[in-house]
Amino acid sequence: MSSQKGFAAIAARLEGQAIELPSWAFGNSGTRFKVFATAGTPRSVEEKIADAATVHRFTGLAPTVALHIPWDKVDDYAALSAYAQDHGVRLGTINSNTFQDDDYKFGALTHVDAKVRQKAIDHHFECIDVMGATGSRDLKIWLAEGSNYPGQADLRGRQDRLGESLSTIYDRLGDDQRLVLEYKFFEPAFYHTDVPDWGTAYAQVAALGDRAVVCLDTGHHAPGTNIEFIVMQLLRLGKLGSFDFNSRFYADDDLIVGAADPFQLFRILFEVMRGGGYGPESDVAFMLDQCHNVEEKIPGQIRSVLNVQEMTARALLVDTDALHAAQDAGDVLGAHQVFMDAFYTDVRADLAGWREEHGLPADPMRAYAESGYQAEIEASRVGGTQLSWN
Ligand code: PSV
Ligand code: MN
Ligand code: MN
Numbered sequence: 001m002s003s004q005k006g007f008a009a010i011a012a013r014l015e016g017q018a019i020e021l022p023s024w025a026f027g028n029s030g031t032r033f034k035v036f037a038t039a040g041t042p043r044s045v046e047e048k049i050a051d052a053a054t055v056h057r058f059t060g061l062a063p064t065v066a067l068h069i070p071w072d073k074v075d076d077y078a079a080l081s082a083y084a085q086d087h088g089v090r091l092g093t094i095n096s097n098t099f100q101d102d103d104y105k106f107g108a109l110t111h112v113d114a115k116v117r118q119k120a121i122d123h124h125f126e127c128i129d130v131m132g133a134t135g136s137r138d139l140k141i142w143l144a145e146g147s148n149y150p151g152q153a154d155l156r157g158r159q160d161r162l163g164e165s166l167s168t169i170y171d172r173l174g175d176d177q178r179l180v181l182e183y184k185f186f187e188p189a190f191y192h193t194d195v196p197d198w199g200t201a202y203a204q205v206a207a208l209g210d211r212a213v214v215c216l217d218t219g220h221h222a223p224g225t226n227i228e229f230i231v232m233q234l235l236r237l238g239k240l241g242s243f244d245f246n247s248r249f250y251a252d253d254d255l256i257v258g259a260a261d262p263f264q265l266f267r268i269l270f271e272v273m274r275g276g277g278y279g280p281e282s283d284v285a286f287m288l289d290q291c292h293n294v295e296e297k298i299p300g301q302i303r304s305v306l307n308v309q310e311m312t313a314r315a316l317l318v319d320t321d322a323l324h325a326a327q328d329a330g331d332v333l334g335a336h337q338v339f340m341d342a343f344y345t346d347v348r349a350d351l352a353g354w355r356e357e358h359g360l361p362a363d364p365m366r367a368y369a370e371s372g373y374q375a376e377i378e379a380s381r382v383g384g385t386q387l388s389w390n
Helices: 005-015 045-059 075-087 114-134 156-171 198-208 226-234 261-276 297-316 320-328 332-343 347-359 364-371 373-380
Strands: 019-022 066-067 092-095 140-141 177-181 211-215 240-245 285-288
Touching: 005 198, 005 297, 005 373, 019 045, 045 066, 045 075, 045 114, 045 261, 045 364, 045 373, 066 261, 075 114, 114 140, 114 156, 140 240, 156 177, 156 198, 177 198, 177 240, 177 320, 198 211, 198 226, 198 347, 211 226, 211 320, 226 240, 226 261, 226 373, 261 297, 285 297, 297 347, 297 364, 320 332, 320 373, 364 373
Parallel strands: 019 066, 019 285, 066 092, 092 140, 140 177, 177 211, 211 240, 240 285
Antiparallel strands: none
C-alpha cells in the first residue's frame, strides 16, 4: 500500500510561486543555420514586457521579467520600470553581456590585457547602475570565455584574473544586491571554459562573500549529469542563488522546461524543497532561460511556467515522513515507491481548480488562444524591426 498526501495538503504552498521570464524569449531566435521570423514578435523592449505581462495575466506565475544588457538597453530605466508596473509586472534580474563585442574575442573578465578587462568591468558597473534604477536584486554573469585548443591559453592565469575582476565588480554592489555566477561546460569555447562547472563557480563566489551565489542553468551540463545532486550540494553550502530553467536533448538547446525530461525536473524540485530552496523564506530565484525557435513564444512561455508549477505540486506531494521512514529502515523499494507515487500523480485537474479559486483561467493555454491577444499583436506589430534573440 503506497503512501500519498492529497492535493489539499499542499495547495497553500503553491501560493506566491514566482518564475521570472527572460525578455529574450519573446524575440525571434534560431540556430546558426536560420532564424525564423514569427508574426507579432516585439519590436521594442516595451513590447517584450507587454508579452511577459500577458504570460503573468494568464498564469499568475510570472511577476518579473529579466533584462539582458545591451539587448534591452533604453535611455530611461526608471521609466521602463514604471511601464512594467503599469502592466502588472516588475523588472527582475539584470544579465550582463560580454559575448558580442570584438574586443572580447580572447576573453573579457579573464583577458590578458588590463584595458579589455576594465572595459568588461565597466560594463558590469553599468549593469549595476541599471539595477539601481530598476530596483533589481540580482546581477547575473555568464561568461563566454575560454579557449578552443590545448595550449592556446594559460588556464591558471585566466582563473586568477577572473577572480580579481569579479571581486572588483562585487565591491560595487549595494548591500541588498547579489552577484550570481552562471556556469556552462562548453560553448562558445570548445576546449575549455573559464567557469565550466558548479565547483568552479562555487570556488569563485565563495572567495567573494555572502552576496555572491551560483546560477544553475539546467541546460549547462554534460548528458547524464545528476543535476539534482548539484542542487542539493549548492543548497547545503548556502550558495544556490538561482535557476535558469530550460530543457535539452543534445546541447544547450534552451527548449521548454520539463519537455525533454519531466522526471528530471521533478527530481530537481524535490531537492529544492528538501534543501529549503522553495517558499517565502528562500532566496533561490526561479527563472526561465529559453528560446522559442519554431513555436509561438507567448504560449511557449505559458506552457513553461505551467510545467514548473505542475512539477512543483508533484514534488510537494512526496510524503517525506514515509520516505524518511523507508530510507532509515533500508527499505529500498518502499522509499522508491513513495517517491514515484508523487511523481506519477496527475495534478492537472486539481491545479485547474486551484487557478479558478485564484481568479485565474483553469486552462491558461486555452484562455490565451481564445483571448485574441495573438491576433491583435500580429495585426498591430507591423513595420519597425522585429527583435531577435541578440
Ligand atoms: C548562456 O548559454 C546562457 O544560458 C546565459 O544565461 C546567457 O545569458 C543566456 O544563455 C542567453 O540566452
Ligand atoms: Mn542561462
Ligand atoms: Mn545557456
